Amino acid sequence: MNLAHNKIHCLVIPFPTQGHINPMLQFSKRLQHKGIEITLVPTIYIFNKSMQELTSSITIEPISDGYDDVNGLFGAKSIETYLESHQKVGSQALIQLIEKLKNKGNPINCVIYDSFMPWILDVAKMFGLVSGVFFTMSCAVENIFYHIQLKELKLPVEGHDQVLLPGLLQPLVPSDLPSFVNDMGSYPPFLKMLVDQFSNIQEADWILCNTIYELEKHEVDWITKRLRLRTIGPTIPSMYVDKRLENDNSYGLSIYKPKTDVCMKWLSDCDDGSVVYVSFGSMAELKEEQMKEIACGLNKSNHNFLWVVRESEEPKIPKDFLDNIKREKGLIVTWCPQLDVLSHKAIGCFMTHCGWNSTLEALSMGVPMVAIPIWTDQCTNAKYVMDIWEMGIKAQANEKGVVEQEVVEHCIREVMEGERGKEIRKNATKWREVTKKAMDEGGSSDRNINEFIDKLVL
Incomplete structure (x- = not known):
């Protein structure tokens, strides 16, 4: 036109x-x-x-x-x-x-x-x-x-x-x-x-x-x-x-400077589908206790992980976790080019707050999700991810609103390894194709x- x-x-x-x-x-x-x-x-x-x-x-x-x-x-x-x-x-x-x-x-x-x-x-x-x-x-x-x-x-x-x-x-x-x-x-x-x-x-x-x-x-x-x-x-x-749209691969505004070269080089050394990508967006703030539980859950899952932790959130990461993290197993960065990461063949699942932009990006890239919603519309989005679109699992919080490390580990293993994960990955692929056809x-x-x-x- x-x-x-x-x-x-x-x-x-x-x-x-x-x-x-x-x-x-x-x-x-x-x-x-x-x-x-x-x-x-x-x-x-x-x-x-x-x-x-x-x-x-x-x-x-x-x-x-x-x-x-x-x-x-x-x-x-x-x-x-x-x-x-x-x-x-x-x-x-x-x-x-x-x-x-x-x-x-x-x-x-x-x-x-x-x-x-x-x-x-x-x-x-x-x-x-x-x-x-x-x-x-x-x-x-x-x-x-x-x-x-x-x-x-x-x-x-x-x-x-x-x-x-x-x-x-x-x-x-x-x-x-x-x-x-x-x-x-x-x-x-x-x-x-x-x-x-x-x-x-x-x-x-x-x-x-x-x-x-x-x-x-x-x-x-x-x-x-x-x-x-x-x-x-x-x-x-x-x-x-x-x-x-030829050469249209730039998202636009980014308040934080992404560590693009570091992320993509690290992912290139990982096996296909082996990495858990963890990001809670540009605004969500997690409790210190929740950061500790996620760190321990990631460690226990024994899967590679790329974790985006904004500078303002870094003090909440347990020091012993940072000291003991092995470069070949995990990478923590302050920001990353999310679409490039989600479209990388090394990514096996996305642990996300389920902000609507992140949810749509995961759907469009066909990436299964582990949902840990924090506030606003994220709880509803997580419900749809798990029960309507069936391409992820919502991690259940305890009575204090914290998702415990055992739950984090279980959800990662369920998506990455379990029988349920096979169906989730199949549905993720389906929604990727639906999204493409819509545009x-x-x-x-x-x-x-x-x-x-x-x-x-x-």
Whole structure:
């Protein structure tokens, strides 16, 4: 498709965290490849910290959130304070950007924005622009928050009874629900933000979800009867999935510098399927006790492992474990190129917090998972990994919320060695092929992207 003559120009505005920016950047690449002009709009702080060296032909226009020089989101005294500033300052900055681009002869036709920022829709309406909401979480998780907004799921959820919602394929126990729902007192501002995603969503022209229809058919079918939702995932570089975008193997933003050469050289010396890859993402913080149990479980499993431990988390690793670790058996790094690692033939399973981006990447690479969810949507994702897609095991925590070393060892052995592991690996291969087909020409996600573009042109 070549739509350049139509002069379709989209602003793409992500929420200012790595896990939200990268999916929207990847989606932007897809639109650009099909002839749409894209301007990506991060916050000034994020741009200055992590995006100035970004290699992409996509235009970037940063705007203020009121915290340009003080660590952005994490520089605010509270999440409430930040969100208030982001809306107030960001609205005015966005208005000025839209007017600036119009005056330069490059007007905006469409605004695609992260669902965490519903106030952007009000700005889009001011200018009569087509609007697209972008969900960065699974459809199942979004359905849960939608039920809360509709007051069809009453909070707090009490007891141990199953929660059965029409928008979910299976009943969930409370511990399978997002942490903000299961434990309302944990992060009230985040719960409000997630429910408020739906405050004006009926007024949006499009709702785009970073998932695959075949993964969540029941969930997608339910919500599309109520909202104009289309699946457009997985939003990862093309060279790892369908290879339709030449040389598209860069994920984009990385807050941390990956130890690429160290990781890939070490993996090249390992046997096929012999390595347990362990990573809990860019934000999750583990208790010191949990780090110790994981270290001991990895050691007892007797499998090779590559463990990503951010610098801020390193002091939690037991010193005797670090002293005794043998280079040929295990490698600990502060960050790694996750897609390169997951696609490496040496990887046998992925011990993960089940953040949605990591989950989609494992699905796309066909890598079995050992799920140790920490917070937010990860508990629900882990439930689907184990019981719906059957390509992993959820490690059960004790009454203190800690997964003990014996459980860590058992789950690794079950996936890497056991009879159940054979079926898990078979399912992982199946989902890898499903994911690829969704992004292939004429696949479910590709069709939905084309439908969205066709409507923009009209």
